[in-house]
Amino acid sequence: MAEPIRVVVTGAAGQIAYSLLYMIARGEVFGKDQPLILHLLDIPPMVGVLEGVVMELADCALPLLREVVPTTDPAVAFKDVSAAFLVGAMPRKEGMERKDLLSANVKIFKAQGQALDKYARKDVKVLVVGNPANTNAVVCSFYAPSIPRENFSAMTRLDQNRATAQIAAKAKVPISDVKNVIIWGNHSSTQFPDASHAVVTVGNTEKPAVEAVGDAEFLKSSFVETVQKRGAAVIAARKMSSAMSAAKAACDHMHDWWNGTAPGQYVSMGVISDGSYDAPKDVIYSFPVEIKNKQWKIVQGLSLDDFAKSKMAVTGKELLEEKNEAMAVCNAD
Ligand SMILES: NC(=O)C1=CN([C@@H]2O[C@H](COP(=O)(O)OP(=O)(O)OC[C@H]3O[C@@H](n4cnc5c(N)ncnc54)[C@H](O)[C@@H]3O)[C@@H](O)[C@H]2O)C=CC1
Numbered sequence: 001m002a003e004p005i006r007v008v009v010t011g012a013a014g015q016i017a018y019s020l021l022y023m024i025a026r027g028e029v030f031g032k033d034q035p036l037i038l039h040l041l042d043i044p045p046m047v048g049v050l051e052g053v054v055m056e057l058a059d060c061a062l063p064l065l066r067e068v069v070p071t072t073d074p075a076v077a078f079k080d081v082s083a084a085f086l087v088g089a090m091p092r093k094e095g096m097e098r099k100d101l102l103s104a105n106v107k108i109f110k111a112q113g114q115a116l117d118k119y120a121r122k123d124v125k126v127l128v129v130g131n132p133a134n135t136n137a138v139v140c141s142f143y144a145p146s147i148p149r150e151n152f153s154a155m156t157r158l159d160q161n162r163a164t165a166q167i168a169a170k171a172k173v174p175i176s177d178v179k180n181v182i183i184w185g186n187h188s189s190t191q192f193p194d195a196s197h198a199v200v201t202v203g204n205t206e207k208p209a210v211e212a213v214g215d216a217e218f219l220k221s222s223f224v225e226t227v228q229k230r231g232a233a234v235i236a237a238r239k240m241s242s243a244m245s246a247a248k249a250a251c252d253h254m255h256d257w258w259n260g261t262a263p264g265q266y267v268s269m270g271v272i273s274d275g276s277y278d279a280p281k282d283v284i285y286s287f288p289v290e291i292k293n294k295q296w297k298i299v300q301g302l303s304l305d306d307f308a309k310s311k312m313a314v315t316g317k318e319l320l321e322e323k324n325e326a327m328a329v330c331n332a333d
């Protein structure tokens, strides 16, 4: 069996981590023959809760889990990690936009970028979940200059999963028969969920989603709005933000980054923008990517109509504004 790898989850005493840790420790992300040492980071007031999480992980009796390291010290948490799930941050409450969290959360990601730079492996794969995820990821990368920018990503996989589920329900097919739905831009209400390149298997035939769904207007209106506002809808219903689905999406994201995407299939990830599709450069923008040998590549050459271009411009502009605001907060520190 392989040597254990070290994986850190921040916000380890929180609600997303409560689902996420079990999935990682079961082998659903890094494989069923990859032993793990889990580093759990939270803040001092949560030490008691963290102890309970450690007890429960032990009580799960998971063969791949070789060691658990609970800590409030970033130097311990990030030491030699191969993968980092940066979940720890304040979640929004009803009536807030995700960017309202910016000034509180961005400082966490500055400090964690600095700690990653100092203590983590240089090939660490970093997934930022804590909101505003794209902007936190850009900040984290900025403060970790010794780690390639390509190693920082933000989670839009939950949006992709939500969009895929909407299309599967509308086309009346199992979720596994829908692929290549794209999330462009920011993990916010300006994101653009795009089904125009998605493919649905009906019977034994692959069809464009627009044909399988049979309702082009739906794909441009209520589909887009439902996905954009799904996080808020869950908060309104649960009085807490999405957790089980967020944990599942984090596993999907890291799983595909680690293991690669199937031929002809792409997934959406917030990654450093090179200006593809006229997105602003140097923000973390969600693109469709293909992954091989743990390296993502933005899918090129997809056609965009004026509707798509206008939506993508709005979300790109928001990301630039968020980045400027975040850097101002960091510089004021
Ligand atoms: N990108 C996405 O699709 C999604 C993002 N989120 C975001 O994930 C974040 C976490 O959500 P939940 O787990 O529901 O929140 P939660 O409040 O249940 O847990 C957050 C945990 O982070 C800890 N924490 C705070 N500051 C920390 C620091 N400096 N270092 C380490 N830990 C720290 C808290 O003590 C708490 O235990 C929120 O910002 C939420 O908005 C949630 C769902 C989806």
Ligand SMILES: O=C(O)CCC(=O)C(=O)O
Pocket: 091, 092, 097, 098, 131, 158, 230, 231, 232, 234, 241, 242
């Ligand atoms: O919507 C939020 O602010 C919290 C959780 C989240 O990001 C989501 O459910 O998409």
